[in-house]
Amino acid sequence: MDFSYNFPAVRGIQAGRPFYTAICPMRLIPKIFLFDEDEVPPEHRAQRLMNKARIPEITNYILENPKDYVFSSLTASVDGEMTFHPISEEHKDIGRLSISLDSRFLINDGQHRRAAIEEALKISPELGNESISVVFFHDLGLKRSQQIFADLNRHAVNTTPSIGILYDHRDHLALLTKEVIAEIPLLERYTDKERVSLSKNSPKLFSLNHIFNTNCRLINKKKGELVTEEEKKFILSFWKVLCDSIPEWKLVLNKEISPRELRTTCIAAHGLFLEAIGIVGNYLYNNHAKSWHTYIRQLSTVDLSRENKKDWMGRAFGQTGRINKTNETIQLTANLLKIKLGLPLTEHEQRVEDRFKKGS
Template sequence: MKSVAFDEIDDLNTAVYSFPAIRGIQAGREYYSAMVQLKLIPAIFRFNESEVPVQFRSQRVINRARIPEIARYIINNPNDYIFSSIAASISEAPVKFIPADPDNPNSKVGKIVFPMDARVLINDGQHRRAAIEEALKERPELGNETLSVVFFVDAGLQRSQQMFSDLNRHAIRPTKSISILYDARDEFAQSIRVIADSIPLFKDLTELEKTTISNRSRKMFTLSSIYQATAALLGKTEKSKKITKDDEKLASEYWSVVAENIPDWQLLIRRDVSASSLRNDFVHAHGIALHSLGILGHALVSEYPNNWREQLTGLHQIDWSRSNPDWEGRAMNNGRISKSQMNLALTSNYLKLKMNVPLSQDEEENEIKFMNVMKGRAL
């Protein structure tokens, strides 16, 4: 890239962008944190790299499937949506920072100016940019709101590619459990938090932050596993998780009745046994069992709407010990608990068969395949 002095921009006969900004230094390079109106975001970041070979791009190709969900988030929450900054590089164009105080050229507060025809590449935030463009079509009044953009003066393709790598290298998504814990918009998540805090089986025994539980933890289930299991119980999907008072009542009652019919859980509730010892010895102390019991519950309530509670007494017949060979290939693979989709399906099948609940056609097909595999292993 040709180096261009900041003051050369004054000599250019071209239209420019000008944004309030703060000047900073990282790794010896100046960068600028600017406030940009949402309606300008699509115009500034208009370069499409999707047809450029990957080795000559500074970003991954955008995943269009993510855009509607992010756009809907903005549209549905116009008064309390929040976005983190977009990081971008201005390349092949002069950039000028004008201090707010003309008598203090070292001032960090001022405005950034660069030509409108400059190539501005997103290093982090391309999906936010696309979602903003979609949201503005439905809510153009949001166009005057602002998003912070961190502008770097680009030193070439290699630098941009390294920036993308560095910005994403340490990015860690929050765990599902803590997302559920902090989500104030998701009514289903709110109900799960109430259930986890009110039912003896879950109260003070739920891991609220992590999605896995260490061997020595005194917690029994994660908040995310309770969420998934209850969604299965109520027949909720990712796209349809509206929950009613009747749903909440059913969920609370179901998990309470299930706990009454698993003696080891009663010991845990009374603190006569530790969660860690149950995890070592029993399948029912793992998320796959809770999720499977949720699937079982949905079928029980449908099959026996008036006496599903009585049907749950059949849980006493199940040998939950990990030494029970029936769990191999279902809840366990080679002696280790596994929660793959197929393991989950086969574990819930097992519970249904033990409780005399009919299998669906897909479940029957999975069961036949499983039995054939087990027969093959026995030969």
């Protein structure tokens, strides 16, 4: 008697070959799929090596959202005997898929999900009764596995960070960022919620991602961390005061100048400036909790023009005039803003400043 795995499945045809979409209990996922790269010969290693740092994040996603987590299908190659049993002559593509127990399974897409499911089952074994869909391809000798992986990823387009934030309804900082934008007319009208880098002719002034990153810097927190009511109140108030303190932004809001014109003439129209302000805001939040707004309002007196090369050359932009956004240039821009507002530099900021002046 031959023993086999049996799954309810649907049969389809691609490139003249059958494939099967089956429903698989979660508890079987860690048992039947190869996961240790050392067990897989290099010629059959169909994927990039696993990034194990991603696994806890996906595991926590399952455990923290037991009522509404969502997983897309795993895709696997099977080296072994596969037999499809239709339920009837009338429904020939719906039935039961039998795969011999001695088959080798290799995941083409979803190795991190597989590993996260294994970790989640250790903590919540009851998840084993839930299901995930698996697309099976018959691949004798696993010769096509690498090509399957390459084909699956060839046309995949990663979403932009802005889209990820826009569609995230769990993360506290993402939700707060969208609330800030909705409450402030300037941000609501001039924030691009899809793109990260704005073209020179874009009618928008900010990107959702830049505002989110600024909020992260304002309270020194990362995506996924909890935001307190006090922090939420500060961020909302901060953006209201900030948007009222940058004269160039008011010109755009009043349609006296276009976002395109502002981008070419002012550093305040770039993500680098926003994130630098986030650093300044975090210092004020921690050291001037009751008077931070008086410092932010002083920004109205700072010359943010790109013609002001004495201040911003080497910090916000390079010799060619191109905005150069790195962690160091963001910090150097924040340093000068703090100096102009009469705020002291921290030890780390002073080291960055000394290095910059020495290089200059």
